[in-house]
Amino acid sequence: MTASSLRSPALSPHTSGKILNAWDRGTLLVAVLMLVPLLAILGLALGAGDGGLLDHLARHVLAGAIAETLVLATGVLGLALVIGIGTGWLVATYRFPGRTILAWTLILPFAIPTYISAYAYVELLDFFGPVQSAFRALFSLRLRSEYRFPEVRSLGGAIIVTALVLYPYIYIASRAAFTVQGASLMDAARGLGCSRLEAMRRVVLPAILPLLAAGATLVLLETLNDIGASQYLGVNTLTVAIYTTWLGKGNIGGAAQIALLTLSVVLGLLWLERWLRNNRRYTLSSRAYRPVTPPRLMGWKGLGACCLVALPVILGFVLPVSVLVRAGWRQLLLEGFKPELLLALRNTITVAALATAVILALAVLLALAKRFTRHDATRAAVGISGFGYAVPGTVLVIGLLPALGLFDRLLNDAVIGLGGSRVGLVLSGSIIAIVLAYTIRFLAIGLDQADSGLSALSRNTDFAAYTLGCPEPRLAWRILAPAIRPVMAGAAVLVFVDCLKELPATLLLRPLNFETLATHLYGHASRGSFEDGAIAALLIVAAGLLPLILMNRMMEAR
Amino acid sequence: MTNSLRSAATIATLLLSTSLALAQEVNLYTAREPALIKPVLDAFTKDTGIKVNVVFATNGLEERIQAEGANSPADLLLTVDVSKLAQAAEMGITQKLGSPALDAAVPAAYRDAGGQWYAATLRARVVYASKDRVKQETITYEELADPKWRGKVCIRDGQNPYNTALFAHMIARVGADKAETWLKGLRANLAKKPSGGDRDVAKDIASGQCDIGIANTYYFGLMSKGAPEQKAWTDAVKIILPAFAGGGTHVNVSGFAMAKNAPNPAQARRLAEWLVSDTAQSLYARQNYEHPVRSGIALDPVVTAFGELKPDPTPLAEIARNRKAASDMVDKVGFNAGPGT
Numbered sequence: 001m002t003a004s005s006l007r008s009p010a011l012s013p014h015t016s017g018k019i020l021n022a023w024d025r026g027t028l029l030v031a032v033l034m035l036v037p038l039l040a041i042l043g044l045a046l047g048a049g050d051g052g053l054l055d056h057l058a059r060h061v062l063a064g065a066i067a068e069t070l071v072l073a074t075g076v077l078g079l080a081l082v083i084g085i086g087t088g089w090l091v092a093t094y095r096f097p098g099r100t101i102l103a104w105t106l107i108l109p110f111a112i113p114t115y116i117s118a119y120a121y122v123e124l125l126d127f128f129g130p131v132q133s134a135f136r137a138l139f140s141l142r143l144r145s146e147y148r149f150p151e152v153r154s155l156g157g158a159i160i161v162t163a164l165v166l167y168p169y170i171y172i173a174s175r176a177a178f179t180v181q182g183a184s185l186m187d188a189a190r191g192l193g194c195s196r197l198e199a200m201r202r203v204v205l206p207a208i209l210p211l212l213a214a215g216a217t218l219v220l221l222e223t224l225n226d227i228g229a230s231q232y233l234g235v236n237t238l239t240v241a242i243y244t245t246w247l248g249k250g251n252i253g254g255a256a257q258i259a260l261l262t263l264s265v266v267l268g269l270l271w272l273e274r275w276l277r278n279n280r281r282y283t284l285s286s287r288a289y290r291p292v293t294p295p296r297l298m299g300w301k302g303l304g305a306c307c308l309v310a311l312p313v314i315l316g317f318v319l320p321v322s323v324l325v326r327a328g329w330r331q332l333l334l335e336g337f338k339p340e341l342l343l344a345l346r347n348t349i350t351v352a353a354l355a356t357a358v359i360l361a362l363a364v365l366l367a368l369a370k371r372f373t374r375h376d377a378t379r380a381a382v383g384i385s386g387f388g389y390a391v392p393g394t395v396l397v398i399g400l401l402p403a404l405g406l407f408d409r410l411l412n413d414a415v416i417g418l419g420g421s422r423v424g425l426v427l428s429g430s431i432i433a434i435v436l437a438y439t440i441r442f443l444a445i446g447l448d449q450a451d452s453g454l455s456a457l458s459r460n461t462d463f464a465a466y467t468l469g470c471p472e473p474r475l476a477w478r479i480l481a482p483a484i485r486p487v488m489a490g491a492a493v494l495v496f497v498d499c500l501k502e503l504p505a506t507l508l509l510r511p512l513n514f515e516t517l518a519t520h521l522y523g524h525a526s527r528g529s530f531e532d533g534a535i536a537a538l539l540i541v542a543a544g545l546l547p548l549i550l551m552n553r554m555m556e557a558r
Numbered sequence: 559m560t561n562s563l564r565s566a567a568t569i570a571t572l573l574l575s576t577s578l579a580l581a582q583e584v585n586l587y588t589a590r591e592p593a594l595i596k597p598v599l600d601a602f603t604k605d606t607g608i609k610v611n612v613v614f615a616t617n618g619l620e621e622r623i624q625a626e627g628a629n630s631p632a633d634l635l636l637t638v639d640v641s642k643l644a645q646a647a648e649m650g651i652t653q654k655l656g657s658p659a660l661d662a663a664v665p666a667a668y669r670d671a672g673g674q675w676y677a678a679t680l681r682a683r684v685v686y687a688s689k690d691r692v693k694q695e696t697i698t699y700e701e702l703a704d705p706k707w708r709g710k711v712c713i714r715d716g717q718n719p720y721n722t723a724l725f726a727h728m729i730a731r732v733g734a735d736k737a738e739t740w741l742k743g744l745r746a747n748l749a750k751k752p753s754g755g756d757r758d759v760a761k762d763i764a765s766g767q768c769d770i771g772i773a774n775t776y777y778f779g780l781m782s783k784g785a786p787e788q789k790a791w792t793d794a795v796k797i798i799l800p801a802f803a804g805g806g807t808h809v810n811v812s813g814f815a816m817a818k819n820a821p822n823p824a825q826a827r828r829l830a831e832w833l834v835s836d837t838a839q840s841l842y843a844r845q846n847y848e849h850p851v852r853s854g855i856a857l858d859p860v861v862t863a864f865g866e867l868k869p870d871p872t873p874l875a876e877i878a879r880n881r882k883a884a885s886d887m888v889d890k891v892g893f894n895a896g897p898g899t
Binding site: 056057060061064122126127128142143144145146151153154231232233234236240243244246247248249250251252330394397398401402404405408409412422424425428429507508509510511512513514515519522523524526527528529531532 | 591612615618625626630631645715719752753754755758787886889890892
């Protein structure tokens, strides 16, 4: 192991208090802003009273919902870890046929909204799909009752479908980690006499796993806040219970109470993540020793690696997209290309790009504040800024709506008070509202990446800078920010693609006559006719492809 | 003198009509899918010159109108499910439409007694049955819990509003206790855990996973006019219009209400009246295979083939009142856990 340095004891950084304070105050302000919808939800929950709801839920709903949620979450995480670590390791440490193409196509499943993937899988694997049809033709069967076939619309189906969409979070992190550290760790362990497997189990994986904590958290949170796929596949999670309580029982306060329960699960997860990260004893070197060329796998080994790595690409991307292409092609032949889709594409990209810029800027600033601060309050504020990600989109929006309305009311009152005339809604039903909602939802992704990027840089750098009299802003701007640029580029892509796919907040907050690809698609999907939205779904995937490919370029260059 | 008066009046009228022409817009918050209502709205704009601005979301529009408050641009709320309409009125985000034309067009059973909301279309929740394996041509909702259907019934998520409305209707008819026994029986008859949508009911019957299922009529219409493979699903299925024992078929509605702070109330009223006009009603009936709320509108042949719809006389408001109880009942009998538990 080269230049890995022990974490230094907290030297109190010499720095001007003023800058720090501005940073601290800014951080607290952002945290409060990000917490607005959650506070509104808390208000709803407290204001609702009970009315026997909790007793009812505890007796009939919660046990089942918690159990299904846990099975779903651990199943998805486990599968995503296996796929993400396996592929990341193979791609980073070996050369084999098809590696160059597979390296970037492995990220692609992330561009597909989970509920669309669920739909595509039902299309493929249900009775009338090509798989079962072929099976029946082969064995001259006629009815479903005459043979056994796994049911897609099931908890197992949901686990597989969701993991196939979310594993790229792990893959991206594990590939980077293996690229930077894997080879050198492996060499060191082998040099000390470990077998390859032993080296992997005892040295490489324990060193790599904490680096995957951020990605793993994102996988869990996205699994928890999913509603579309769960409902369609018949999985009764806590999130489904939130919706049922709100819509079925007309009890928004009760829904808020379950949302808080879900949030407490999430808090536990975030705490666990932090514990994992802080428990790391080493700051791994960012300037890693790396063999000039990774070893080439020859013959059947190379073919095997190629097949293994291709599998998640085929299952997670090629198959669902082929379903969409087929449906989209038929729609094109039937109705031609609808020009309003281009407008929707433009709207989608505009809002996603705006939100990505805001999120990245905030994420870097917050992560820097956390690094520099001497106040626990600031660190805590940074931690809670990302909570929005854990809340199902629609619930978040229900919390956000009253705040937007209040702002507009106060603004109008103020303008009228000053002798002006009513200005109407400024935030509510505006693009600003959508960008704000995206920021609250996806800040966690940027924050996680910025934080893990920064924490991979030894604090010795900072101390050296302090000693040389370099002030913090300059240290941040000249040294730290450039160092985490590759990580942030990756974060930008993840955030951007997540914004492209975002549905619930866009749907409910958008201005009149404002259509994005996701809302257009949903307009069809909610009638049950997913296939009519296939072209919009393909455009979402296409819009996500370019940045994903760019991100891969950067990872390769690193 | 009279001349100058007259010209003044003409000028005033002109001015007034110009300002009206400028304000010829109406803002529609809709939970009905854009593709579905577009033909109706286009026809409205063509006929009246009033532009319709639309925002669509399936849930949460009521909360949005409430949060927007006095500044809300919402004129008309178009939504599905009687509970939502009733709840919008309860939330205080609607106002009386006050249109004699609407009162005349929409039967009293399908509008709010206080004039806060009106139904536009009826949506019957019926039985899809296998043509091959189900011989009977009539059925009651009560009969669906009969053990003879053990392992043969398919249905979507029990908490879906389409289902809770049906279960609430059962509570309204036979009382909570009997309804619960019935729902337990229905659960025991399920072929598998509830999932998917109404279209999947037809697919599951065609594939032989179940013999009968519960779904809305118009999905059958949409599938039978859809892609070739969808037609194959409906070819294996027949529609039976069920009835409550001693009653009629369960229907839910799509409907509309005027937003409390509507900035364009006159245009909203015109759109509301248009939605129950002959043109719109027959467009609706042909576009989405729903039943028009007004009688005497020509139906699509697909819909006529279902047979004559005889809605149950239970007032919609009473169904809406039992909605929460129905949702609780679904939890209580563990409906969504499926048959085996």
